[in-house]
Amino acid sequence: MITISPNISSSDSRVTNDSDGIVVRSTISPDNAQADPPLSTRNDGTTTVSILARQLSDAAKRAEAPTGQKNADPLEPITDEQYFANKAQHDAEIPTSNNPELLARARQATGFLNGYDSNPFKGLGRDQLNLVARDKGGAFTVNERRAAWETVQSMEPSGALSPKPATNVGREIMISRLFLGREPPVALPSATSADALQKRNEFLTHDDRALISDMYAYVQSEGADLSHVDLLVSALADYRYYNDGRQLISNNGYYVDEYWTTFDFKPEDAAIASRILSSSALSSTRIDQGFVRHVLDPGIGAFSHIGGIPFLERMVKKFSDEGADQPPLGSEYATFKHAKTADHIVTTTHKDIKLPPSEAxxxxxxxxxxxxxxxxxxxxxLDVANRRVYKPDDPPNDQIRPRSNVNGPDGDAPDSSLLDALADTRDPPQARWLLPGHLFKLMKNLKP
Structure with a gap:
């Protein structure tokens, strides 16, 4: 049985009607000796407590009062599978009060659980955290209670509680960030029109998901931004969706404004990519080696994994046989910055290779x-009236009948038919539509 010793004693407090807070004398248990109660001093010398302290005091009273449901586990709603089954609902929950402090703390708790904000209960003692986690009085949102419970689990073992394994923490983060709380079965590639609406993350294998869970747990423990993992996962999910990259063609270059144009990583990223591919860690890393080689191909990674190569190197090494010897993540990973395409792609225009002249x-x-x-x-x-192209010396049956340009705004030929268009294949199309080049132009000219 766990005995809760609240930081703020409900039996030894006196309440005032002052709007700044309540005046109390607190009782700190030995287990909570390291935690200071959330107090402040007013101008008249009396000590006041914050809204959180008031809530903790009320939660302590409710914990002492008999509920008539001794067999009901107050932690079940925040630790059982039903928490993840209703994760979206919990993330959307806000306090009924309009108090800015309560609203901010609830949002912070949701952000903490989803990996993009700090712990709102950092610094509280175990007894105080247990009061929040076990309180069913409605003073705290489900996510606040869950955040307090996770904080307790991360502490050293005490009584009946034991620290929460990092793998479980990472898996919960993975399920929350990638699947919104409910993990689906592994979808089977390859990409077809039938599964076009399926989310790419669903194609991640069981091994992928186990590794990603460990990545999230590791990055969170290092105080780094989890979005670095998100970027890597996005590239890996695309790789799985397209049948381990078999349905993707490396963009080794194409014509832009009539000249052959190629694309590569910026020099710093190219050096890291070369280092990864030649490293001893690659042979033992848990990250799929085929994926690593795939995403380090400039024709793929320069467009689909922009700015993520330095982090990829850290993960390849960390989750290899050399992982124990790796240094901690530096401050450069504390905040995720969205990379700009132009800053990470080197474009080379080959003036000596020009688009062959059209034979239209x-x-x-x-x-x-x-x-x-x-x-x-x-x-x-050209016979304009009949829209026919021919040589004067050719017999009539050799006359070429121009087809309507299906790709251009030239209107429809009144005497052309679909069968004519299909039958007449002797002359090449009059326009060459280089979609990759057009796409890159749009990306390059796009203003955020």
Whole structure:
């Protein structure tokens, strides 16, 4: 049985009607000797306590009062599977009061549980934390109670409680951040139209999820921003979704403004990528080696894993046979900064490699049909009325019937049919649509 010794004694306090707080004399148990009660001193010399202290005092009274449900476990709503089953509801819960302090603390507790804010109950003793975790009076949100309980679990063993294993903490973070509280079964690749609406994270394997859980636990224990793990997970989920990258084609270059253009990591990232691929840790790392090589291909990673290479190196080494010898994460990982594409991609335009001249015989500009210079030089003639391209010396059945440019705004040819378009394949398309180049231009010109 666990005996709760509240930091603030409910039997030895006197309450005033002052709006600044309540005046109390606190009783600190030996277990809580390291924790100072949330007190403040007023101008008249009396000591006041904060709203949190008032709540703790009320929670202590409720803990002492018989409830008639001795068999009910007050921790069940915050530790059982039903907590994660209703995770979205708990994250949206706010206090009924409009007090800014209560609202801020509730938001902070939710942020703490989801890995992007600090612990709102840091500094409280075990007895005080137990009061929050076990209180069912409605003074605290479910996430506040859960945050207090996790804090207790992280302490040294005391009584019937034992510290919460880091793997469990990481798994709960993983389920919360990737699956919103309910872990789905592993989806099977490859990517098809049937699973286009399925979330990429669902394709992460059981081994992936176990590793990611350990990553979250490690990064949180180091005080680093969990978004670094999120970025790595996003790239890994894409890799799994596309059948371990088999359905993705490396972008080794394409024509931009008529010149062959290639893309690479910036020099610092390229050096780290080379170091990872040649490191001894790669052979023993728990991170899928195929994925590591995949994402370190500039034709893939330069666009899909922007700015994440330094963190990837730390994780490859940490979760390898060399992990015990790795230094702690530095302050550079305390805050996650979204990387800009232009800052992490080196673009090289090869002026010596130009787009081959078009061999189209005709073109349509603003609805006007004309022969191209190539068509004229080859001796072709355009019959505008019938929209036919031919050489005067060719027999009639060899005349080329221009197709409507399906990719351009040239209008429909009144005498063209789908069968005509399918049958006539002798002349190449008049325009070359280089989607990757167009996409990169949009990314480059996009203003945040």
């Amino acid at each position: 015989l005709f073109e349509v500009v603003n609805g006007v049909w004309n022969l191209t210079e190539y068509g004229k030089a080859a001796g072709y003639v």
